[in-house]
Amino acid sequence: MRHFLNLMPHPPELLRDLLTNAARLKKAHEEGKDPNSLCGKVVGMVFEKPSLRTRVSFEAGIAQLGGTSIFIPGSEIQLGQRESLADFARTMSQYVNGLVLRVFRQETCDEVSRFASVPVINGLSDISHPCQAMADLQTIEECFGTLDKKTVVFVGDGNNVARSLAVACGKMNMKFILAAPKGYEFEKDFLQRLSVKVNNADIVETNDPIAAVKNADVIYTDVWTSMGQEAEREIRLKTFEPYQVNEKLLSKAPKHVRILHCLPAHRGEEISNGVLEGPASVVFQQAGNRLHAQKAILEYLLGGK
Numbered sequence: 268m269r270h271f272l273n274l275m276p277h278p279p280e281l282l283r284d285l286l287t288n289a290a291r292l293k294k295a296h297e298e299g300k301d302p303n304s305l306c307g308k309v310v311g312m313v314f315e316k317p318s319l320r321t322r323v324s325f326e327a328g329i330a331q332l333g334g335t336s337i338f339i340p341g342s343e344i345q346l347g348q349r350e351s352l353a354d355f356a357r358t359m360s361q362y363v364n365g366l367v368l369r370v371f372r373q374e375t376c377d378e379v380s381r382f383a384s385v386p387v388i389n390g391l392s393d394i395s396h397p398c399q400a401m402a403d404l405q406t407i408e409e410c411f412g413t414l415d416k417k418t419v420v421f422v423g424d425g426n427n428v429a430r431s432l433a434v435a436c437g438k439m440n441m442k443f444i445l446a447a448p449k450g451y452e453f454e455k456d457f458l459q460r461l462s463v464k465v466n467n468a469d470i471v472e473t474n475d476p477i478a479a480v481k482n483a484d485v486i487y488t489d490v491w492t493s494m495g496q497e498a499e500r501e502i503r504l505k506t507f508e509p510y511q512v513n514e515k516l517l518s519k520a521p522k523h524v525r526i527l528h529c530l531p532a533h534r535g536e537e538i539s540n541g542v543l544e545g546p547a548s549v550v551f552q553q554a555g556n557r558l559h560a561q562k563a564i565l566e567y568l569l570g571g572k
């Protein structure tokens with residue numbers, strides 16, 4: 268059974284195929300020629316956390332490909348509480364053709380996938396956000412015409428979005444730099460697993476955002492306090508202050524640099540309003556690409572292309 272739980276196990280060739288198909292699906296959509304590749308397919312979506320982009324782009328994408336989605340708030344299902352994840356997975360597999368899960372713990376996704384007989388897609392966990400990373404790659408490729416050897420500098424927290432992007436960059440022969448405060452870098456264990464999966468992955472960590480962006484093609488940031496970390500907000504606001512992506516930091520980067528942010532953004536915290544709204548920003552193109560990147564993932568998993 269194929270799943271899309273994180274990018275680590277997937278070969279570069281698959282990511283390449285997904286990106287090519289995402290570009291094809293984007294063109295088809297813009298021409299009003301969405302294929303009917305999910306005709307008769309039903310996708311169950313269980314979200315334990317809030318969402319705009321992931322929920323709506325999945326629901327819209329499934330509908331545009333001729334399928335149907337059923338959205339169920341996490342509070343309704345109470346994953347792992349009302350009944351075991353194994354019982355949930357085996358029951359749901361008989362009703363739907365695929366599952367999208369947004370969860371507090373990556374283990375929830377992994378455990379459901381062990382018992383599901385339909386594909387499971389991770390729509391964000393505490394550890395990873397693989398669908399976001401696919402839309403990020405699509406956007407970077409649109410900006411530069413290629414991914415090869417491009418340098419992505421993630422400024423901020425070594426979080427779920429950063430981890431998936433680092434894996435994506437490693438797989439696609441790109442350079443990834445994480446500029447994070449001490450204590451918020453990637454875990455040793457994550458870097459170890461990545462080096463096993465990707466030979467010569469070009470991943471660098473630093474505590475100096477100014478030095479990091481010197482040769483950046485892309486500067487990427489995300490919120491300092493992710494969903495589930497609200498109790499740490501005050502301390503994080505202080506710790507991350509020198510890591511704001513603002514006009515001063517942008518002035519240290521090459522002229523051609525592009526700004527990405529997975530959104531939602533906290534203007535005045537991780538990014539200044541001027542940079543988010545400025546000419547280097549492609550954040551809404553990036554948000555739009557969630558639709559197309561996920562359609563490619565759905566076609567791959569649910570029997571289309």
Ligand code: CP
Pocket residue numbers: 317318319320321322391399529530531
């Ligand atoms: N970027 C992203 O996943 O947005 P949502 O939390 O709104 O889905």
Ligand code: NVA
Pocket residue numbers: 391426427428489490492493494529530531
């Ligand atoms: N790192 C953020 C991403 C939101 C899309 C979070 O997990 O809340």
